Structures are given as C-alpha cells and as structure tokens.
Amino acid sequence: MKNNYSRLVVIALITIIVFLYALTIKGYAAGLPAALQETVTGVVTDEEGMPLPGVTVTVKGSNRGTATNIDGEYKIAVNPQGVLVFSFMGFKAIQVPVEGQREINVRLVEDITALDEVQINAGYYNTTRRESTGNISRVTAEEIEMQPVVSPLQALQGRMAGVEVVTQSGVPGNAPTIRIRGQNSLRNSFDDNGNLPLYIIDGVPINSSAIEGGSSMISSGIDPLSTLNLWNIKSIEVLKDADATAIYGSRGANGVILITTKDGTFSQEEIQIEAQVYSGISKVSNKMELLNTKQYLEIRRAAFENDGVEPLATNAEDLVLWDQERFTNWQDRFFGGTSNITDLNLAASGGTASTFFRIGGSYHLEGSVFPGDWSYQKATGSLSFRHKGFNDRFAINFSSNYGIDNNNLFHGHNFVQDALFLPPNAPAIYNEDGSLNWEDNTWDNPFALLANESTAKVRNLITNLGISYRIGGGLVLKASAGYTSLLSNQLRKVTKNSFNPDIRQFQDHSSSHYTTERQSLIVEPQMVYNTKLGSGNLEGLLGVTFQQSESRNNAMVGTGFPSESLIGNLGAAEEVSVLNSKNIEYRYTAIFARLGYDWKEKYFINLTGRRDGSSRFGPDRRFANFGAIGGAWIFTEESLLNNDRDFLSFGKIRGSYGKTGSDQIPDYGYLDAYEATPGPGGLYPTQLTNPDYSWEENKKLEAAIELGFFQDRLNLGVSWYRNRSSNQLVGYPLPSTTGFSSIQANLGATVQNTGWEFELSTLNLQTTNFTWQTFFNLTFPENKLIKFPGIEETSYANIYRVGYPLNISLLYRYNGIDPESGLYSIEDVNKDGRLDYEDRVVIKNLGRKFYGGLANNLTFKNFSLNFLWEFVKQEAPEPYFPNPGSLGNQPVDVYGVSMGTGNTAEIQKFSQSFEAFLAHSDALDTNHFYVDASFLRLKNLSVQYNLPKKFRNQVGLNAATFFINGHNLFTVTDYKGLDPSSPGAVAIPSLRTITGGLQLNF
Template identity: 40%
Template structure:
C-alpha cells in the first residue's frame, strides 16, 4: 500500500516536471537569420513571420532578415507582392536562406468586379477589360473614344465632333422603351458618377448633339489603369437595380514599389473635320434654282431671290464647308506624373492640362485641367490596408451658341463674309451674315471634385472587414449670350434686345459601403463569401435664369443689370438608394466553379408599396481542360491548353425613371387670379409604381490553343426586360393624358459575341499580337398589351426590333409629274398617315474591330480598325425642300425635269407647289431617307520608339506619332456615318507625343 502511494507521488512529480520542461521548451526563443534572393539578386521588402505569431521581420536592401521565433515545429512564411508565398519548416536550423523562384504568372489577369476581384480564368461571368496600354497616350478627351471598336457587346457612338460633347454607350442593347432608361452604371474608383449628362439641354441644344455632355469628360484617359465592362447577370447582379444595363468600372493608376519616378508628357496634335460629301458648285446650284422657278411657272424672280435675280454675283463661288468647319486647328496636352513607394506605402500624383481648339476659329475651344492623387498603405503584417483617392477637374468649354455646320448649305454665290475694310458684310441688307452669330456664345464651366477611400482589415485569419466610401461634387455653370450685335445693324437692334440665359447645377453625392468577406481552403475545396451594405444619396439643385433689356452690351454677362429678369427653373431633387447584397463562390479542384449573388435594393423613386425589390443570379463554369483526359494526354494538352464552359442566369433591375414620378405634383400657372398665381395638378399619384426588371441568360465557351498563344471566346446572351415604366393613357375626362405606371410590355435583346486574340510571333526581340471582336445583336418587342392605343403606337411594333421606324414606302419619282410616289399600304385608295406602316430597322446590325501590335526591341507599331454595319438617316433627312435658297449635295443633282424623267429626286420647287411640298414631307418620313451607313475606319495608328538614356537624370525618352480616324471607308450619303444631323463630324487627328521619364 505504501509502495503504491510512492509510485503515485512519483508519477505526479514526473508529470509536473514534464509540463514545466515543455513550457520552457515552448517559451524558449531563438533567432533565425538569412537572406532572400530571386534570380541571383537580393529581394528587399519581403515580409518574414512565424505562422501563428504576430512578430514580423522585413528584408533590407541586401535581402537580409532577422526574426525571433519560439515553439515546437515552427514554420516561417515569406511574402512579397511580386512572388508566390513560400513556407519553410524551421526544425533545428538557425540560418534559412530562401530562393523565390516562382513569380506570379504575367498572364494571370485579375479582373475587377467592383466588390471583389477574380482571376480571368476562374470567372463565371462575362467581364471585358481594357488596360492602360490600350487607352493611354491617345489624342482624345474622353476614354470612350479610345475604347471604340475594342469591346464586344459594347456599342459606343460619338454624338458630335464638338469638344466636350456626349457619347451613346449601350451594353448589349436597349432594355427600356424609354430613351433615358438604358444608361449603364459607371463607377470610377468605387464611386458612381453622379449624372448621366453634364449639360443643361435647354441651353446646350443646337450646340452639342442631343444637348449632352459626357460625364467621363472629367476623367483624364492617361490616369486610367483599367476599363472593365460587366455584362451578364452573374457579373452585374451584385449591383442589383443599377446593373440592368451593364456596369462600367474605371480604376485609376496607383503608385508602385519603386524609387521616386517622374514622367513628363507633352503632346501636340492637329485636327481637321472628316468630309464624306461634296456639294454643288455655283453653276450647278444656280441651274437648280432656275429650274425650281421655271417648274413652279414663276417667270419673274422675286425681289428676295438674291442668288438668281442679279443682286448677288453669279460668278462667285465659296466652299462653305471649308470656310465654316474645314479649317485645321491645334490641340495641346501636358501631364506631369510622380510616383514612388515602398513595400508598405505607394503613392501616385498627376497634374494635367489639355486644350482643344475648334474649326470655328476666334477664341472658341475646350480646356481641361486638374490633378489626381492617390495612395496605398498597408501595415507591416499586411492585415490593414487603406487606399484614398482624390481627383479634381476643371472643364471650360467656350463655343458658339449654334453649330456652324448647319451653315455649310448656304447659297454658293452668297456674298463674302467681310467687306474690303474687314467689317461684317451685310450686302445691302440682302445677306444674313452667319459670322455675326459668332457673337452668340455658349460657355460651360464644370468643376468636378471626388474623394474616395477604400480600406480593409483582417480581423481574423481569412476574414476581411472592408469599407468603401466616397463623395463627389459637381458644380456646373452654363451661359448663353445673344447680344444685339449678332443681328444686322439695319434692324436697329440695341442692347434692349440682348438676352442672357444662365444655368447653374450643383450636384452632391455620397456613398458608403461596408463589407465583410471570408474565405477558406481545404483539400480540393475553396470557398469565398461576402456580404455588404450600400447607402447612397444624391442631391441636385438646378437653376435656370433669363435676363433681357440691358442698358449696354458691356453689361450683358451680369444678369443683375437686366431690366427684365425671369426664373425659368429652380428645382431641388433628392435621390436615396440603399441595398444589402451577398455573394457565395465555391471552387472544387479548380475545375468546377459556382457563384451565387443576391441583392435587395431600395429606391426613393418609388412609392412605399414597392420601394424595395430583390435581385440575384447564379453563374457556373467548368474548366474541362483540367480533366484527366487533357492532363494525361500531352499532345491534346499542348493543342487545347485551356477550355471552359460557363453559363449564368439572373435578374437585375432599373429605377432610371427620374425622381418623384410616383407622386401627385402641382405646377404654377402663368395667369393670375385676383393677383394670385394659381396652381394646377400635373401628375397623378401612383403608390404601386415599381421597378423595371431584366432577366439575363448567357452561355459561353472559352478556348486557349497552343499554350494559349491563340484564344477564342464565344458568348450567346438573351436579356428580357419586363414591367416597363411607361405612361399609361387615360381618358381625357380625367384631366390627365397618362399615368406613370408599370406596363406588362416585354423587351428582348439577344446576341452573339466573339473575341479572338493571338500571339502570332514572339521571340526575345520581336513580337506580333493580334486581337479581334465581333458582335451580332438583335432586339425585339415581345409583347405590349393594347399597343395601338398607347403613346408608343407609332414607335414600336410587337415582334419587331426596338430600333425600328414606321415609315411610308417610297416607290419612285413619277416620270410624268416629277412628284414622289408612295405605296397605299392599307389599300383604301388614298394616301394619308394611315399608310405610314412600313417597318424599317435603323441602327447597328453588327459591329466589331481588329487590332494589331508589332514590337521590335524599343520600336512599337499598332493599329486599330473599327467597323460598323448599320442603317441611319441620310443627308436628305436634314435638308430643306429641293429648290429653295439652300445648296444641295452633288448626288441630288439627279432631280426631275422634263428632260430627265428617270430621276432619283423629285422636281425642285421654291415652295409654291403644294403637291411637291406634301410629297417632300412624306419623303422625309419614308424609307428613302434611311440608308446604309456602314463604315470601316482606321481608328488609330500609333508608332513609338523608346530611347533608353540612363544619363543626366533622364531614364528614357519615348516619342509617339499617331493618327486618329485616319481613313474611313463608307458609301454613306451624309456628313458622317457616326454623327447624325447637321452637327460637327468626327475629326481626323495627327499627333506627336514626347514622354520623358526621370
């Protein structure tokens, strides 16, 4: 019994001793030293730490480190952003030298989806990306110009050649019945743009096509690191109601882990308007005018027919196209970029200035200047990261208040613009001198300030807490001056007739998005999840003022000096938006990918009954090239090195209807009752007003051949938009014409997209790469109940595309009467508006582009060819009646006369023939004015050479020569196959750039 007690006591003592020795062993610290190298060079800034321990060391310039560790079986981890993570078991070693050999693959493209990043090969959605190499150093103001022809499924159309103008961008077609319902969401560094249009259309109309100015004019293309477009449901559903029309993500440049680097860019370019059409000369023009009077049976020319009655010189000829918009002009750009950084902190700053003149001469032109400043900082242990960004841009656009392009059809023998003394020529009051209209000026000044911060903290292993927040302010001032000096002095107009129009818009918006994400890997499984919250608010204050009757024109720019002052608009608009979203991604064995996305949105644009809506999507992909069939067959693997099939389905929504549309509103009247201004109801209340919804479906295959030297992606998509927000007609007895409501109309967009890229040849000194894209879009109105009684009855047809026009069917010119003839489509024996039933599709049928890049050592050559197959309105649509005092294109000289009965155009008339007038009106509403406007354009050619200097503080000098819109091949009868109407066509630009790197 005593022996057992002694044994028990000994056991206890042994156990205690073992625990003490174990604790001592675990707590004993020791120092590990070593050197980290790669490619036989020391690596600075490598983080070295023990797994499960907070202490961190960092290698110095010699690659040396020193770290204290403790515990049994310690494991060291070596991390550097340019190399793969390396793990080493310490054992009993005290010196550990590490060779980092496996660098990150340069072809491992990382795509930004806004809320998370994904490797290009592992994405389940459709995301297109352009890098800064494809966008920078081009002689353009807007990044959309540089992106034209480079992206499948993305249609980008420039509205006008005027600087500071707008662009139409559509991602996979038009989903809404309303023109303003198909804008994509554009986000810059995590902050949405706070407007779709940065101009007041009532002031800029007639100057800028559609009265629009692109908000992306405020972003310097040279500051952009990447331009990504999210298309399908899997990619856009996480943006919920904002992603129905696609999402554009723009990321600006960041600093790098390098010593201080400075770069100076100097650019000078010369631009000239493209010309695709010629006009009649003086003999041709005068003959047309004389034929018009003769066929109208007018023998004696009227006193106002100055071009043919002898008042104007019949031998004079002026090329008004060249005179008004044909002049070459200079553009200049300067940018200074500074960047630097260490492993923990990198920063980037750019200061830029750009000037673009116009063919109008004088002081008309566009200026942009501003700066971009950002920083990325992370803690030594890499658990905390913060990235603030600030950019500011000032745009000053000084233009004539009417586009002079409309003046190119003046009579060819009209008088000179100036007298011999240099004064404006009014030719004895017979000539309304268009140059006088240069006194009518339009100025737009736009200040854009944006501040954004993105931060994250690893609160637990693989658990990240993130916050994205941003604020944007836009201050917009527009001024339109119409002084009395713009009119013929013989009208005796004085400053009392002068008018000023002012517009002021102040936009403030903010966004806050907290987010938490978690990821885990085990064996062949990998999971990543995130949940987040979006809170957003926009406030607009819009004022439009008008002043007239000034004491002097010197005071016209101060509305306080106007004796008559009027407030045309004073409105305040508030928009609030909130959302809760989540994502779950599962990856099994790197072969099978599943992505689930959900979002619940709330918008202030809807009534309380339908303020919130749910959206979501599921995407899946199978990387079949990782199956054993390929991995075990080297020949097959070398031929088809990558193969993936992916598909997605989901819903997104839209609230692009404007604010307060569901409320009953009242408008002040212009009449007084007993000295009091009255009000009248202008909109009916509709609490059931709700979201448009788009269901997106996609299937795609991605293939890489010959170790991915050749890549081919094919995608098919179908988007169906329902619950359309339209005006439902009401009976006139209600006092309202319509009620804003959701209507069970359904719009479908389908299409095929193809993307091809290849590395044709590559060695140490020469490389040739080619890429191409093709898009075949189709749209259709699937259903619309009682369409014939709606406001869209003359716009759409069920079963037909969305981009149709209902027109008369043109037959011919009657050889007997010389009058246009049209088909009696309803067969009632007469021709009227009921015969305007022929459906003609207008717009793009398919489009694409192909680019080539050649590089030999420091010499680089690249070019981009863009093509569009489309139908548009011809020049005829924008011209007046053939025969009046306006010039015509040469192709219209084939008009009817008794000697030319087989003509393309009807008899000219001065306006005195009612049949000719009626036929002309119907002609402009017929299929005859919708013509083929397809074109192939050599969009950009760039040749550059880099001179490595490495002396006197200058590292390199790069010279770049390029041409924009160099050659356009088209059969289009009009000013420009891209720009519609009598607006300034696109420009041909030759540019020279010098980039000095210090």
C-alpha cells in the same frame, strides 16, 4: 446637407494626412537594421533573353519589395541570408537564396496558363480570367492613355464586344451615347433615359446622365466623365451579364462601367516621376461634296423654268441679286479650321513596401475648328495612397480625383447646317472695312452669331476612403466611404448685334444661366470570408449600402441689359425670369451578398443577391430583390485532357442567369405635383399621383465558351446572351379629358436583346526582337419588342411594332416618280386620300447589324506599332437636304442624274414649288432615302520608340518614349453624309487628330 458634406470631407482629409504621415515614418523605419542589409542588383529576362519590366521582386517573409525597370533591372536591400521571390504575370514565380551574392540575374519561364490569370475588377471583389464566371471586358492604360480624346468612353470604341459607343459630335465635351448589349428601356429621351449604364470610379458610383446645357453645338449634353484624366486611368472594366452585374442590383440593369485610376506602386525607396506631353492638330475627318456655283445656278434656273415662274428679286435673290460668279466653300468657312491640342501630365509616386502614394496633375487645351477664338480646357488633379501594417492585417487606401472643365464656344445656331445648305454664291461674310455684310438685307449673315458666347464650366470631385482589417481565419472586415460633388455653371450671352440690322432695334441683350449641382455620399461596410472547404475554396461577401444624393437644377433668363459689356450680370437686367428650379433628394439603400466556391480549381459557382430600396417609388413599392447564379467548368483540367496541352491548352464553359432591375426614373414621380399660377395666390396641378408603380426588371441569360490553343497563343471566347426587360416604367398616356397627357406607370411591354459575341486574341509571332499580337472582337446584336399588350391604344403605336426592334423607322412605301407631275409618288395604302401612320407599312431597322474592332500590336526592338480598326454594318437615312431646285445647296450627285418622268428617274424634277416641297418632304419618310451606312475606320494608329538604355543613363532617365498618334485617320464607306458613325446627325463629324509627344520616367 452641403455643409455636412464639406465638414465630413475636410475632417476625413485632415485625419488621413496625419495618419499617412505617421504611417510613412513608421514604414521607412521598418525592416532590418542597415548594418545587416546588403544591396543586391540584377536583371530579369524571359526565356529569349529579353528584359522584363514590372517584375515584382520581394524579400521572402517580409514586406520589402521593388519592381524591375524598363530594362528588367532591379535593386533591393536584403539580408545576406535572405531569399528573393521573383513573380510576374504570365510567368512562373521563382525563389532564389541570396547567400551573400551582390548580383543575381534571373530568367523567368512562361506559364502556359498565365493568360488566364489576369486580375480583373469585378466591382466588390477581384477575380481572374481563368476563374471568372461572368462576362467582363477590360481595357488597360496602355490601350487608352495616349489617345487624344476627352471622354474615357471614346477610348472604348471598337475595343469591346457588346459595347456600342457613338460619338454624337466632334465638339469636345459632348456626351457620347453608350449602350451595353442594346437598348432595354422604352425611355430614351435626354431628360428621362432608362438605358444609361452605371458608372463607378474607384468604387464610387456617379450620376451617369448628361449635364443639360452648353453651346447649341453640344447636341447631347455635357459628358459627366469629361473631367477625368485619361492618362490617370489604370483600367476600365465593363460588366455585362447577370453574374457580373446582379451584385449591383437595380443599378446594374444596363451594365456597369468600372473605372480604376492609377495608384502608388512599389519603388526603390525613392520618388519616381512620370511626365507626358503631347501636342498636335485636329481637323474634321470628312466634308461632303456639294454643288459648285455653276451647277447650283443651272439647277435653280431649271426649277423656275419647270414651274413656269420668272425669277425675281423677291423669290430668287440668288439668281437676280447675288454675284453669279462668286463661289464659297461654306464647309471650309464654317468648320474648316485647325484645332491645336496640347496635353500635359505629371505624376510622382513612391514610398516603402508598406506605404506608398501617387500624386498627379494634368492640363489639356484644345482649340476649335469653327471660326473665332474658341477653346476647350481641362485641368485635373489626383491623389492616392495605400498603407498596410500590423503584419499586413490592416490596410487603408484613399483616392481623390478633381477635374475642372471649361468649354467656350459660340451659341445660337447650328453652323454645320448653314455650311451644307447655304448657296455657294451667297454673299461675302465681311465688307471691305471688316464689318459684317448684310447684302442689303437679302440674307441673314450667319457669322453674326459669333458675337453670342456660351461658356460651360464643370467642376467635379470624386473621392473615396477604404479601410480593411484581417481578423484571422480568413475573415476580413472592410468599409468604404465615397463622396462626389459636381458643379456646372453655364452662361449663354446673346447680343442684339447678332441680329439683322433691320430688326436689331426690336431686340434686347439677353443671357441664359444654367446651374447643375450634384452631390452624393455613399458608405458601404462589408465583411469578406475566405476558407478552404473540402477540395475547394469558399469565398463569402456580405455588405450594406447607404447612399444619399442631392441635385439642384436652376435655369434663369435675363433680358434688357443696358450695354453689351453687362450681359450676364443679372443685377443689371431689366427683367429676370426663372425657367426652371428643382431641388431633388434621392436615397438608396441595399444589402448585398456573394458566395463563391471552386472545387479542385476546375468547377466554379458564384451566387450573388441584393435587396434594394429606392426613394423613387411609393412607400409600399420601395424594396425589391435581385440576384444571379453563375457557373464555370474548366474542362481541360479533366484527366482525359490534362495530359496533352500542346493543342488545346485551356477550355472553359460558363453560364449565368439572374435578375437585375432599374429605378432610373424622375424623382417624386409617385406624388401629386403643383406649380404656382402666373397670378398671385394660386396653384395648378402638373402631375398625377400613382404610388403603385414599381421596379423595372431585367432577366439575363448567358452561355459561353472560352478556349486557348497552342499554349494560349490563340484565345477564343464565344458568348450568347438574352436579356429581357419587362415591367417597363414609362409615362402611360391618358385621355385629354383628364387634363394630363400621361401618368407614370408600369407597362406590360417586354424588350428583348439577344446576340453573339466573339473575342479572339493571338500571339502571331514572338522572337528575340519581334512580337506581333492581334485582338479581334465581333458582335451580332438583335433587339426586339416581343410583347406590348394594348399598344394600339397608346401613342407608342406610332413608334414601335411588336416583333421588331426599338430602333426602327415606320415608313411609307415609295412608288417611284409620278409620270404626270414628275414628282415623287408615295403609296396611299388604305386609299383614304391622305398619308398618315396607317400608311406607314415599311419597317426599316436602323440598329447595327454587326460591329467590332481589329487591333494589332507589333514590337521590334525599341519600336512598337499599334493600330485599331473599327467596323460597323448598318443602314441609315441619307443626309437631309431641301428639295432640289429650291433655295439651298445640294449634294453633287443631284447634278446630272436622271430626273422628272420615266421609270429610270432617280429624283423628282427640279422645282421650287410648294407641291414639290410636299412631295419631297413625304418621300423623305419612305424607304427610298435609306442607304447603306456601313463603315470601316482606322480608329487609332500609334508609333512609339523607347530610348535605349545607354542614352537614358546619360541623362538620368529610367524610361523615355517618343510617340506619334493618329486618331480617326480615314474612313472607308459608301455613306455620303459627314460621319457614318452618327448618321443623320447635323453635327461636326469626328475629328481627325495627329499628335506627337514624349513620355519620361525619372
């Protein structure tokens, strides 16, 4: 299959290159003879006289066109008797006869309805803000291209209503968690996650699951989107409701993320060069306040005194053997470094009015805040071109994005945990001669782990070819073919020199090898029909999907390498064992259709349907039907409201209902499975067959209103949604007598997500030299398990409660400090003398109560200022620490608080006894240690300066922009942990990054 894929790609590329060459020559030769053309120049401005960049200038009745530069200037060759058409989003298009003029300056008038004419990508078709019947959020290149982040998902934080993006770690390449309108599935583990959205890049779906492996500091796997270049992204659309997602059927249950990369644009028949470079530094955004040596030793001595135990070298090395005056800030030593960042981007575009292209590349280098010479590198390349011919009947487009990801880091332990827990008077890391200090074997030197290396290399190719031909009468035939290929190789090297010298002789050099290979081929022929029908427009779409995917996962371990230099060479290992080896094929097919109709451009209806087939189900359960209906009414087009638009300039009510589904389960789950026994000639069963389970179902309902006031200077959108996910695909628990823990099956559980979303945009002030815009979004989500028959007979009874959210903690009830023992007291609800799940009667919701973002864009002459605040209301457990008084550091709040006995005591008495350890461990599972983890964060701050025209002309530049960008600059929160955006995680917090750079257009 791999050879067939490669052959297909090579043939397609050769064909496209030859075809492009021929069409380009033809395109340059097209048009009027040079003798009959004259060059017309001019400047396009708005009503205030400000230049408008990006205005499309075309010759009426021809393919010839250009666009204005940053100063509103244009140049175009045209017949002296021709007519120029000037069009720009947000303004009314005008036509100007040339009549022999050599200079034509134009002033465009703002169109009050233009804010609703923004083109948005709805997947298989395009629509506008005004006419959309579904809920689609969008961010553009201007909002994300200068952000110093690795994943496109990180650029969405705080920018969209209904979209939660949680960064699990500040380590680059670590996969963030994304939820679109909440958690729908009970399956939420790393290797079986039923809540992942569908990712589509330039029309090609890719596997959205994280890649397993990487360093021990990459807790949630490697992000499959990390190989994309943010600077090359044109827009990101997120489809949320049934009307927007149902056309993707089973793949749209958890929402759809559409990423569109940049392509060629019209030019003045010359190559345009774009370049961007920025450099900067990153540091961790927060560190915890911990005890200093004096405070720590006081508490430790008090613990031994309370226990009536004498500190000895065997039970208190920190009090007896280690330096009592030494102080080390372990957070500074472990993750207090500075990470240097360099990012380079270069692109060229050009062509003619019928054929144009864009080719680009980038390089990103990022250091590490950890000790040692570690780095993250990414190199990307992109190519796109489009051509139209045969009187604009025929069109062909091609895009290809290739990325190489290389993440080099240490492996073996969590340095963050060491930084928080190590006593402040722990021994020095190094001896005077530079060797590692083991302090007479009284501690395990954590820096020894820096000798262990983890290298993760990811190569990702995403390519798409599309052709279309307009037959006539509104009928267009289309076809697209997409191919993706991802290869991840990860190598972990563990040297025996990373172990304590006392046990080093009993250890071996070892290496772990992880390989993930994903390939996918998709072909989608389509037929599109548009026509006038009565007083409205009818749009129809019919298409078929054929997709085949193949994935391979292999994990091997080699041990017994004769020397450190040979670690990783499996041929030199004494023993090689296979931990895991899987080859999986997945086939998916579908037929989909859409029918849209608008009457008098004020009533809109949209019908979508899809029949899906998936190889992940048994032969009799492979097909299912999904669909949706959406409608909208622009009530300001009614005669009663159409006369006066000064106050209410736009008003639309829309709604949708539909059903999507999900097949996001492991492949071959409906079959019996066997594995070979360790001895020769035997098999043992590992999975029971169940050919009768079928698709999950997600029924979505939405109602919304969109309003524009004061000629669309203020726009408000309010949406209410309800999603119900049923027929849950989970592992159904089995009695131990069957020999299996579970079997894949459908449970009758139903998960409901409801919520309110608010989106507000305002044009606060606009003068000749100054513009101020504000964008605000706010989401109130509610997640609930509304039905689960027989939950008491399943293991889920210890995880979920009917009538409550999925993201809950079942806790004991805290009863304060026991006056006799001075230790934490927990209520034994059923009085059976023990603490178990029957006593967990306190239900704590850990989901977000609300979240959102506030962005402002201010422009003054050549300067612009943009900033984004992200805010979240939530509760979370306090950061975990050992019981106060035991070996290990503590938050500084522990020092000087009321403890022991009495009603005002905040913590139990200092003790290092086993009884204190148990009491502290049980108390961590009570409501006592849960706190407010809400936060307000300055997510992004950018200052830009555009070089004036007179200076640009001196160096031959079309545009030049200097910028400074700050990311995660500061956070306002009462949470005492490292990062409230991922509370409870023992991981590097989000990095505070400051970069400065330059963007040039030639």
